[in-house]
Amino acid sequence: MNIKLVVIGETNNKNLKVLTDQYIDKLKHYIKFDLIIIKDQKKKLPESIQIKKEGEKILSILKKNEFIILLDENGEHKSSVAFSKFIQRKLNSGIKTITFIIGGPYGFSSEIKSISNYQLSLSKMTFSHEMIRLFFTEQLYRAFSILKNEPYHHQ
DSSP, rough: OOOEEESOOOOOOOHHHHHHHHHHHHHHSHHHEEEEEEEESSSSHHHHHHHHHHHHHHHHOOTTTTTEEEEEEEEEEEEHHHHHHHHHHHHHOOEEEEEEOOOOOOOOOOOHHHHHHEEEEEESSOOOHHHHHHHHHHHHHHHHHHHOOOOTOOO
């Protein structure tokens, strides 16, 4: 299985980038993992236009038969163990690629929402897009460590 994480814009915080990269390196022991960074808008645009342009860029890189999961504050909440079971079900289902998407600062266009297969929330709180990358890669690593019965996760 291949897992992709699609994000808008580069990480400006070097510390967060280093930590995120550490989890991405750990993930590669379990699965093929790709971080896809979509260039963000350099100039300030009205919210509706920015959402639309980001949506178009996201749509342009998606492939057929990808299982699309939006990381969205209004998505379903899962514990780490429940998330690991969710990942296991997807592995067992024969899906070849799961693509997780972190939207821009204003969220997702209606087109992106309409093609998504699932929406997942990491918290009821709002975090920066840079922090969500770190939190998500850590939780994905945790999910695989749970599935492999490795001692990373304590319950």
